[in-house]
Amino acid sequence: MSELPVVIAPDALPALIEFLHSQQLMALNLTADANTWRALGARVAQGLAAAGVDVKPILLAGDEVTPDEQTIVELLLGAGREQRPYLAVGSGVITDVTRFASYCTGNAFICLPTAPSVDAYTSTGSSLILRGLKQSIYSQAPAAVFADLDTLCAAPRPMIAAGFGDVVAKYTAVADWKLATLLWDGPYDAAVARRMEVARDRCMAQADQVGAAQPEGIHSLIDALIEAGLCMLAFGGSQPAGQSEHYISHYLEMKLVREGRKPVLHGAKTGMATVIVARYYQQIGAMSRAEAGRRLAEARRPDRAQEIERIRLAYGSLTDSVVAEQAPFLDWSEADYDRLKQRILDRWPEVQAVAAEVPSPAALTDLLQRAGGTADPAALGLGDEEMALAEVYGHYVRNRFTAMKLSRVLGLLA
Ligand SMILES: [Zn+2]
Missing domain, CATH: 1.20.1090 (Dehydroquinate synthase-like, alpha domain)
Structure with a gap:
């Protein structure tokens, strides 16, 4: 299967702009909450505007966004009826609600992780809490992932x-x-298992650098998390x-x-x-x-x-x-x-x-x-x-x- 484009770079913005231009994606919704807007969203919105991309920010309310019905409706209301691909600027929850909303409205989404905290960025399922019950709802994989290393290194240590x-x-x-x-x-797929082991072991060898939030360590961590998602997709x-x-x-x-x-x-x-x-x-x-x-x-x-x-x-x-x-x-x-x-x-x-x-x-x-x-x-x-x-x-x-x-x-x- 063809694998989705993944970029991990100290500043991922230039690669994102290049990708959007190559795909002629000139109008996007950008989902974030107050924290991820501050961490990365504002800079991305500014950079894209300067590059001629029309960005509509959708800021989800609250300090800790929950992946539930209320958040999904809030997101859809913010997006309105105009068809636009989405940029998900956040960690697991924002990615999952954006994945779900974009899938339901027939739009693609692009993933901009703000923390190396889960392996779900490249997954097809949205982990949602519906009627109080945690479940994984099939939606879609992102069209591409742009991991901004500077942002990931500054993520909360936990x-x-x-x-x-x-x-x-x-x-x-x-x-x-x-x-x-x-x-x-x-x-069983021995090649996929091997891929997972290689990425895991590379990350484990960097345990101290991960603990110190050093770029080298965080790079191996986000790489292993993205690789895990790609292994699940491949298998x-x-x-x-x-x-x-x-x-x-x-x-x-x-x-x-x-x-x-x-x-x-x-x-x-x-x-x-x-x-x-x-x-x-x-x-x-x-x-x-x-x-x-x-x-x-x-x-x-x-x-x-x-x-x-x-x-x-x-x-x-x-x-x-x-x-x-x-x-x-x-x-x-x-x-x-x-x-x-x-x-x-x-x-x-x-x-x-x-x-x-x-x-x-x-x-x-x-x-x-x-x-x-x-x-x-x-x-x-x-x-x-x-x-x-x-x-x-x-x-x-x-x-x-x-x-x-x-x-x-x-x-x-x-
Ligand atoms: Zn997991």
């Missing part, structure tokens, strides 16, 4: 640390993808970028929304959750084939009714949709379960090789801390009890086979 956490998550995401390919089903699924660590994070996020609590940055949660999943990989990596065999011999297929009860306990009003999502793991027969157990035993050396690719919890904690983040849930305002629930029940969020599903078969997870 947003930078969160972006790094979302790259740390690629350790367990890629490992889970390989595990599922070995033990459950495909599809056609989130497998390269988000697996069991993301499900733990999603579980917590839904709980926070439900309880009307202050949100925690996506990447701060996924980075912290990566350390949790790494503990399971560590146990799997240290387990002999004989021990795995003993544990598999004792493993009993989870009872469907009991499983649904567990889901009800953890997910409440969302039970029906979670049960539907989990169908492959609720409907399996004794024979299916035995086949899985046999496959785990037959492929134990390969399983251990995958586990060995995940750094130790201590090493991951060190990486997060060097980049200014944390592996401590309490530091993110999350309690022990809800963390235990997320660890045990997070895997029900999606129907993928992951380290957490394997850990249940092996009796490592309740």
Whole structure:
């Protein structure tokens, strides 16, 4: 597939102007909030006006914009009926509401990230909260991304640390993808997995420079985040970028929304959750084939009714949709379960090789801390009890086979 143009430069404005001229895009809507207008929007609007581009700013109200119905309507009212492509000047939320509004009105959008905080810039889905429920709505990828390095380096440090956490998550995401390919089903794309690993490792090597918001470090960070989005686009699924660590994070996020609590940055949660999943990989990596065999011999297929009860306990009003999502793991027969157990035993050396690719919890904690983040849930305002629930029940969020599903078969997870 042809990949969208991505420019990362200390000053991305000249490249943006050149792109607009080459595409003959001379009239645009520009979405921002007060913070991102100050950080980048005003300079872009001024530069584009000087280059003969007609820019209509749409400033979203409030200090913290929520990706909900109210914001979307506000944006559409600001845009009016005139058809214009959009420039999204902001981080995750502004990008997502602009992605959605531009898609619904049949316009393209161009992405100008203001913080290296998430890997969703190059995604096709808009992460929105509709009727209080967090969901990803299919919309469209941007026509191009222009990352202004000077702006990204000046982003709030917690947003930078969160972006790094979302790259740390690629350790367990890629490992889970390989595990599922070995033990459950495909599809898998080795070239895409490799691309993700290369960008991740380049960013990890810059952990200290990311923590100090040095251009070199921030460049490797935004590059890895954009690459993650492109890998998802190329593969056609989130497998390269988000697996069991993301499900733990999603579980917590839904709980926070439900309880009307202050949100925690996506990447701060996924980075912290990566350390949790790494503990399971560590146990799997240290387990002999004989021990795995003993544990598999004792493993009993989870009872469907009991499983649904567990889901009800953890997910409440969302039970029906979670049960539907989990169908492959609720409907399996004794024979299916035995086949899985046999496959785990037959492929134990390969399983251990995958586990060995995940750094130790201590090493991951060190990486997060060097980049200014944390592996401590309490530091993110999350309690022990809800963390235990997320660890045990997070895997029900999606129907993928992951380290957490394997850990249940092996009796490592309740
Ligand atoms: Zn993520």
